[in-house]
Amino acid sequence: MSAPTPPSSPRVRNARGSLVVAIDGPAASGKSSTAQWVAQRLGFRHVDSGALYRAATAVAIARAGEEFDEPTVLAGLDEISLRPAQQSFTPTWRRGEMEELIRAPEVTRHVSRVAQMDGVRQWVNAHVRMAAEGCDVVVDGRDIGTVVFPDADLKVFLIADPWERARRRLTQRHGRGPTDAEIADETERLVQRDARDATQTVQAKDAILIDTTYLTQAEQVERIVSLAGVFRGIGPVNGSEPRS
Ligand code: CDP
Numbered sequence: 708m709s710a711p712t713p714p715s716s717p718r719v720r721n722a723r724g725s726l727v728v729a730i731d732g733p734a735a736s737g738k739s740s741t742a743q744w745v746a747q748r749l750g751f752r753h754v755d756s757g758a759l760y761r762a763a764t765a766v767a768i769a770r771a772g773e774e775f776d777e778p779t780v781l782a783g784l785d786e787i788s789l790r791p792a793q794q795s796f797t798p799t800w801r802r803g804e805m806e807e808l809i810r811a812p813e814v815t816r817h818v819s820r821v822a823q824m825d826g827v828r829q830w831v832n833a834h835v836r837m838a839a840e841g842c843d844v845v846v847d848g849r850d851i852g853t854v855v856f857p858d859a860d861l862k863v864f865l866i867a868d869p870w871e872r873a874r875r876r877l878t879q880r881h882g883r884g885p886t887d888a889e890i891a892d893e894t895e896r897l898v899q900r901d902a903r904d905a906t907q908t909v910q911a912k913d914a915i916l917i918d919t920t921y922l923t924q925a926e927q928v929e930r931i932v933s934l935a936g937v938f939r940g941i942g943p944v945n946g947s948e949p950r951s
Contacts, residue, residue, distance in 0.1 A: 723858070726751070726843040728935060729851035732865035733908055734900045735872040737919055737927065741865065742847035744928045746794060749845065749935060750944030753795040754838050756848035756855070757818075759831045761809035762787045762798035764821045769802075773813055781826045789834045796838045819903035828907075843941075849904060852911035861938045862914035863931055869894050869901075871920050 728751065730742045739755050746753035766783035767775040786801040798805050808814070821827055832855050835846055839856070846855065852862035867875075873893035877885035885893070901908070910916065915934060919927045935941040 723839070725839050725841070726941060727839055727856045727859040727861075728845040728931070728941075729856050729859035729862045729911075729914075730845065730847040730865060730931070731849055731851050731853075731862070731908070731910065731914065732847075733849075733872075734897050734904065735876040736865040736867050737872075737875065737924065738847035738865055741919075741924065741927055741931065742845045743795065744924070745931045745935075746845040748928065748932050748943045749843070749941055751843040751845050752791065752838070754789075754835055754844050754846045755795070756831055756835050756846060756851060758798050758809055759787070759789065759834060760818050760822045760827065761814050762800065762805050763827050763830070764814045764818045765805060765808045765811065766800060767821065768813055768817065769808075773817060775817075777824055777826075780821055780824060784827070784830050789838060791838070791842075796844075815900075819900055822904065822907065849908040852914050853909045854907075857911070860941070861931075861935050862911045863934070864910040864914040864916050865927070866916065866918050866920075868920040869898055873897055 728742075728745065728749070730738050730745070732738050739757065742755065743753045745751075763780055763784060766786055767780040770783055771779045787805075788799050789796045790799045798809070800808075835848075835851075835855055838844060839846070846859075848855070852859050852864070870890060873890045873896075874885060876897070877889055877893050917927060917930060922930075932943055936943075
């Protein structure tokens with residue numbers, strides 16, 4: 708019987724030459740923050756594919772308001788690039804920073820409609836694949852393990868109870884514990900977005916399902932880092948202790 712590869716062993720390279728960890732799941736399942744933390748632990752770069760869909764939506768709204776149409780969205784894509792930073796890739800707009808803009812409520816309201824557009828999906832997928840050409844990445848989204856990187860080295864699918872997802876999203880947004888009425892409201896919004904995103908939110912057959920409802924973020928990060936070690940000999944890099 709062969710023992711699991713210890714974390715200190717050399718990383719096993721695939722045909723692509725760079726390693727990909729795919730983290731998929733529904734709205735507010737904690738994909739992005741988990742992916743960011745896992746990337747830091749493994750010494751990989753983080754790519755948030757949802758941020759690109761949000762960037763496309765934000766630019767369309769800036770160009771034509773909330774009534775934008777598909778040609779407006781497609782015309783705006785040229786204004787966005789995916790820039791490498793030290794630990795991640797970030798969508799950047801010709802007119803400046805996007806980080807706050809892409810989290811605006813009107814962007815969240817319209818992003819699922821934009822994500823249905825074939826031209827936008829192809830544009831996002833091409834950017835994400837290009838990012839993985841030069842370095843090891845942790846990518847989060849809805850279809851990373853199925854469509855974007857069907858050959859990913861490790862695939863994880865995160866789920867959590869909708870009420871708990873709503874509670875976490877509101878706590879993150881407002882920096883305080885939300886009331887039950889607020890959570891109920893947000894739960895309804897999340898469930899509606901899950902329904903609109905259902906076609907592209909698919910668990911790959913070879914993905915490992917992690918229900919995070921009763922896990923802390925540190926626990927779910929450690930689980931994924933351990934899986935990476937056993938699957939591909941991808942161990943944590945020295946000195947990358949979890950961020951709190
Ligand atoms: O708000 P949350 O973190 O759940 O979503 P996100 O990761 O920021 O993604 C925003 C939206 O982009 C989703 O609601 C989907 O409509 C779309 N998306 C997608 O269709 N495919 C992906 N791989 C990632 C995001």
